[in-house]
Amino acid sequence: QVFNFSSGPAMLPVEVLRRAEQELCNWQGSGTSVMEISHRSKEFIQVAEEAEKDFRDLLKVPSNYKVLFCHGGARAQFAAVPLNLLGDNTTADYVDGGYWAASAIKEAKKYCSPNVIDAKTTVDGKRAIVPMSKWQLQDDAAYVHFCPNETIDGIAIEEQPDFGDKVVVADFSSTLLSRPIDINRYGVIYAGAQKNIGPAGLTVVVVRDDLLGKARQELPSILDYQVLSENDSMFNTPPTFAWYLSGLVFKWLKEQGGVAELDKRNQAKADLLYGVIDSSDFYRNDVAIANRSRMNVPFQLADASLDSLFLAESLKAGLHALKGHRVVGGMRASIYNAMPLEGVKALTDFMADFERRHG
Ligand code: PLP
Numbered sequence: 001q002v003f004n005f006s007s008g009p010a011m012l013p014v015e016v017l018r019r020a021e022q023e024l025c026n027w028q029g030s031g032t033s034v035m036e037i038s039h040r041s042k043e044f045i046q047v048a049e050e051a052e053k054d055f056r057d058l059l060k061v062p063s064n065y066k067v068l069f070c071h072g073g074a075r076a077q078f079a080a081v082p083l084n085l086l087g088d089n090t091t092a093d094y095v096d097g098g099y100w101a102a103s104a105i106k107e108a109k110k111y112c113s114p115n116v117i118d119a120k121t122t123v124d125g126k127r128a129i130v131p132m133s134k135w136q137l138q139d140d141a142a143y144v145h146f147c148p149n150e151t152i153d154g155i156a157i158e159e160q161p162d163f164g165d166k167v168v169v170a171d172f173s174s175t176l177l178s179r180p181i182d183i184n185r186y187g188v189i190y191a192g193a194q195k196n197i198g199p200a201g202l203t204v205v206v207v208r209d210d211l212l213g214k215a216r217q218e219l220p221s222i223l224d225y226q227v228l229s230e231n232d233s234m235f236n237t238p239p240t241f242a243w244y245l246s247g248l249v250f251k252w253l254k255e256q257g258g259v260a261e262l263d264k265r266n267q268a269k270a271d272l273l274y275g276v277i278d279s280s281d282f283y284r285n286d287v288a289i290a291n292r293s294r295m296n297v298p299f300q301l302a303d304a305s306l307d308s309l310f311l312a313e314s315l316k317a318g319l320h321a322l323k324g325h326r327v328v329g330g331m332r333a334s335i336y337n338a339m340p341l342e343g344v345k346a347l348t349d350f351m352a353d354f355e356r357r358h359g
Contacts, residue, residue: 003343006321007151007296007334008174009194014338016248035241039234044244048232051247058250058259059176061183061206068205068225069233069243074100074173074192077203078107080223081145081169081188084207086112087214089142093166095119097129097157098150099327100171108145111216115141119157128288132159143167143187149175151195152325154298154332155291161185167211174295176204177253178337179263187211188225195295196336198246201239253337262337269335269344270294276348282355300330306358307331317350 004011027034028043037044052067061067070076081104082092094105094114108114115138119130137144144166149156151174160182161168167187176191183189188207194200205225212226221227227235256262274292277283277299285292285299301307307330314322324332335344 001346002318002320003339003346004320005333005335005339005343005347007195007325007332008192009200010196010334010336011338012198012245013249013252016245016252019248020245034244037240039237039240044240047244047247048234048238051243051250054247054250054254055204058253059181059183059206064209065183066205066207066209066212066225066229068207068228069238070203070205070228071201071222071236071239073200073203074171074190075103075107076223077171077190077205078104079110080205080219080225081143081190082108082111083219083223084215084225085167085169085188085211086142086216089140091115091138091141093117093135093137093141093144095135095144095146097147098153098155099325100150100152100173101145101147104145104147104171112142119146123288123290126286126288127153127155128291129155129157132157132161132163137163137166141166143169145169145171147171147173149173149293149295151293151296151334152327152332154285154287154293154296154328156293156295158290167208174293174334174336177259177262178266178295180259193242193246195334196338198249199242202242202246204246265341266294266335266337269339269341270297272341272344272348273297273333273335276351280351280355280359282359283351295336296332296334298324298328298330298332300324303358304330309358310354313354314347314350317346319347319350322347 025033091113095117096102097119105114105116117135121128121130148170169188172189172191174195177196190205193202207225215224277285282302283299311323322331324330
């Protein structure tokens with residue numbers, strides 16, 4: 001059996017893939033594929049509405065929030081957020097906690113002068129994030145943007161935002177649906193689908209309805225939250241197959257017991273993997289415990305000359321895509337919702353065996 005530790009596009013639940021395979025050429029007995037039918041047909045609209053309903057149920061999305069199914073990945077949102085939310089404002093608070101937050105800042109600089117809050121710090125020599133209470137937010141900033149889970153750095157911000165009236169925007173790309181969240185604390189959350197949601201090509205945006213209608217004139221209509229909302233995310237042809245498949249993932253999540261159950265499973269997987277890393281001098285993770293990501297676990301071998309052997313042998317053992325991002329180096333295991341505990345056990349058994357043979 002193969003376990004795929006890719007950071008994204010990432011592993012999908014096998015039950016979802018089997019169902020999609022069965023339905024691929026003959027969806028609901030129609031003799032066609034769901035990807036061949038019109039997005040405006042009543043059949044597809046039913047798929048789309050059901051997916052939205054299941055998503056809302058899973059995250060208890062309040063009725064004053066719109067859920068949008070968009071194109072363009074999370075990076076399109078790096079531009080969509082300022083252009084939708086700045087209005088006449090010339091600044092927004094941007095918290096820099098890692099690679100993706102910094103990428104959002106780079107894009108925002110095209111549209112405003114962001115107040116950049118460098119939240120990167122160290123605790124006992126380990127990489128960490130400055131607590132939210134120390135973030136220097138500006139009164140005239142239109143919103144505050146941060147990334148709760150840095151996919152590349154393996155850093156998470158577990159604290160829940162509580163900034164009064166300030167509009168909070170968060171890039172949830174690599175952590176959405178991995179645990180319950182209080183949507184009411186946010187003005188906008190967004191996530192590229194290709195980690196915990198479904199196939200690449202779809203981006204989910206949740207936006208509080210009082211934030212619609214403030215878009216700048218130059219904002220392309222396809223990124224305008226109000227236009228997308230008025231058109232039920234069908235202003236143009238949406239990524240229908242990714243939407244359908246994400247809908248199957250939402251149903252799977254409900255069958256598993258919802259995000260509260262996934263929260264427990266994700267904690268158990270992360271505990272197992274970090275436990276093995278911490279109990280050995282052969283492996284190390286250099287993120288402070290309070291900021292360790294449960295979704296993306298980077299780890300280094302004490303002897304980096306063994307990296308390529310580790311990768312070759314792990315691949316042979318059916319453990320795929322463990323190479324760390326070039327910015328961090330070493331290894332990275334992404335253990336999103338679809339990764340079963342058995343996958344993490346297979347990885348930790350392999351790690352122990354590799355250490356025995358090469359330590
Ligand atoms: N934000 C985060 C946290 C990510 O992990 C990624 C991609 O891995 C992105 C943004 C960029 O997403 P996309 O490739 O969908 O634009």
